[in-house]
Each structure stands twice: as structure tokens, then as C-alpha cells.
């Protein structure tokens with residue numbers, strides 16, 4: 001079983017939360033289709049199961065940049081992520097004291113599982129130390145070890161881009177050959193030093209490390225397309241094939257793994273992308289970045305990503321990496337983190353209504369009943385963003401039992417007054433109807 005120190009009480013709690021049997025979880029974990037990012041070094045991590053047959057999870061990226069390095073703001077982003085329902089948090093810091101920032105954000109994100117992209121720190125500090133890209137290959141691995149010792153639960157490892165693939169990418173007809181920051185660092189390192197990917201060179205040792213710490217390898221997609229017109233090309237597929245082979249190897253050696261993808265991609269390709277990834281990898285969890293279904297939603301990229309993420313989740317993607325309105329423009333501020341997270345939560349739930357069916361629909365039915373009853377408190381309590389819902393509800397004052405859209409001509413008031421409709425409709429009756437598949 002590719003996980004250790006997992007006691008039955010944890011599995012029992014997850015099974016209740018997810019509405020599945022403990023045996024289902026055990027089987028999924030055994031075959032690498034379900035993962036639990038829980039570094040053995042960390043206490044009080046909320047066990048989050050990610051994978052097949054489970055609720056779609058949402059990750060929030062935070063962290064400093066080379067231009068904006070405000071640790072208090074990043075800590076506040078972690079706090080907001082936890083309040084608004086993120087399942088995991090990743091630190092993508094590239095500015096300031098990266099070790100110190102990571103440790104502060106691990107604390108601020110408790111109890112959520114915490115991820116990093118160690119190549120950023122390895123590259124930034126390696127170039128400083130060695131004065132150029134001539135960094136020794138084991139430097140990249142020592143950074144991974146440091147993150148594991150600090151308790152990081154999952155890490156993006158860009159092992160799928162080989163030296164040959166990096167050469168092909170640079171010579172390709174793509175508009176943007178590489179748009180992954182970590183991927184570009186690894187590609188430059190390989191081409192400058194004429195060496196194979198450091199994560200591939202040291203793959204067996206990485207496997208030992210992740211096994212020892214019970215952490216998750218998240219295989220990065222260095223060659224994800226950065227525009228819809230580059231999507232699903234040979235570069236993307238070749239990297240996916242490499243990542244799938246590595247994922248199968250990790251699972252066979254008892255290491256938890258997921259695969260990242262697919263970047264910018266038009267809607268009709270998303271289902272095929274998820275199915276191809278699952279089929280090649282033996283159905284390990286798919287961690288989707290976007291997919292951004294158009295390139296022109298600047299300022300609203302969280303919406304472009306949520307549209308793609310909903311389709312990906314409906315087709316089997318397991319965890320969504322949120323995007324914020326500041327994507328492609330700036331480091332996000334705290335409010336933009338919240339907006340991006342809520343968009344991703346909506347996308348995940350929309351996907352789950354298809355993927356999980358009646359296991360996901362209860363909240364929708366509760367909301368609809370409250371709507372039909374003009375029960376505003378329940379509607380607001382069930383919303384993803386209660387503050388926003390309440391503020392919009394009261395923006396023109398609150399004089400009506402209905403809302404200011406139709407006022408006294410509210411359909412529910414008319415139905416109730418003249419026809420006595422909705423009397424006696426009960427949640428249990430509706431759930432029973434849904435379970436039976438009766439629609440009228």
C-alpha cells in the first residue's frame with residue numbers, strides 16, 4: 001500500500017465525509033488512485049483524500065514573487081484560503097527568504113495539506129551560489145530534502161521533461177514553447193549543462209525520499225500549452241506519456257503520486273485530455289491547472305479557468321488549482337485570492353454534480369427549497385461567499401419578504417398566495433425522487 005501510518009480512524013472519518021466505504025478508500029490507495037498528502041513530519045494535518053470517486057478538491061497557490069515580497073499578505077492569503085474552503089495550499093514563493101516564508105506559510109495554512117515547487121528555490125539560490133546555470137544536479141534534490149524535512153506534504157517535481165523534449169520544445173512552432181516557470185528553469189539547466197533532467201537522474205533516490213516522508217510527488221507539466229492554439233500537441237502528449245510512466249513506477253514502489261496538467265485548452269479537448277491522462281497513468285489523481293478555455297479573459301481568468309475546471313472535474317479530474325483574476329497580470333492580492341478560490345469551488349461542485357451524482361446534490365436541493373420558501377438566511381448560509389450574498393441581498397434595503405428583483409410580484413409569493421404551491425414539499429421526498437431518477 002503506497003502510504004504508511006494511516007490508521008483506520010482516519011479512513012473512517014474520510015469515508016463518512018466523502019460518503020464512500022472504507023474498503024473503497026483502501027482499494028483506491030493501494031492502486032494509487034487515491035492519495036492522502038500527509039508528511040510524517042507534520043502534526044495536525046487534516047487528512048484530505050484526493051482521487052477517484054471522491055469530491056473534487058481545490059488548491060490555492062500563494063507565495064511571494066521577486067517583485068512583491070510581503071510575508072504578512074501571504075499569511076493573510078493562507079488564512080482566507082482556509083476560511084473559504086480550500087482543500088490544500090501551495091507556496092510558490094520566489095522572493096525574500098524562501099525558507100522562512102515557507103515555514104511561516106506552513107504554520108498559517110494549518111491544518112491544510114501544504115505543497116511547494118522546490119525547483120524555484122533550487123534555481124534561485126543555485127544561480128546565486130554558482131553564478132550561473134552551472135548548478136550541480138544534486139542541488140535540486142537537496143532542496144527537495146529540505147522541504148520534506150520542513151513537513152511539506154506534496155511537491156511539484158518537473159521530471160517529465162527530458163533533455164530531448166526540451167530541445168524539441170525550443171525548436172517547435174509553438175507560440176510560447178514553455179510557459180511553466182519551473183519547467184523553463186529545468187529546460188534551461190538541461191540545455192546549458194547538456195545534462196539529463198536532474199529529477200530523472202536522481203529519480204530512484206527521490207522515490208526513497210518521498211516514501212520515507214509519506215509525501216506526494218506531483219509530476220509537473222513543464223510543457224503545458226500556454227495558449228489554446230498550442231494545446232494537445234506532440235510536446236504536451238510526450239510529456240504526459242513520460243509523466244504517466246513515472247507515475248506507474250512511483251505507485252509500484254509504494255509512493256503516492258499525482259500528475260499535473262493541462263494548461264490552456266479549448267472546451268472540446270478537455271474530456272479527451274482527462275481520459276487520456278487517466279488511461280496512460282493507471283488512473284492516478286489528476287491535478288488540473290485551469291484548463292483555461294480561452295486566452296482573452298484577462299482580468300477574468302478565474303472565470304475562464306472555472307469553465308474548464310468544471311468540465312475537467314465532470315470528466316474525472318480530481319483536484320483543481322485555482323486561478324485568480326490577476327492571472328497573467330500580477331501577483332494576486334488577498335481579495336483576488338478569495339475570488340479565485342470561490343470560482344474554483346463552484347467549478348469543482350459543478351463537476352461533482354456530474355461525477356458524483358446524488359452524493360453531491362443535497363446542498364443544491366437545500367438551496368432550492370430555501371429559495372422557494374424565500375428563506376434568505378438558509379440561502380446565505382449555503383452560499384460559497386456569505387458576506388457577498390448578504391451584501392447583494394441588502395444593497396437596495398430590505399423592505400420585502402421577497403427580493404428587490406421582482407418585489408411584490410415575486411413568483412413564489414404569487415404561487416403561494418393564489419395556488420398554495422410548495423406546501424408540504426420536503427427535502428426527504430425530493431432526495432428520494434432524485435435517488436429513483438424520477439424527474440417529474
Ligand code: SF4
Nearest residue numbers: 402403405406410411
Ligand atoms: S423577487 Fe423575483 S428574483 Fe427575488 S426571489 Fe422572488 S422570484 Fe426570485
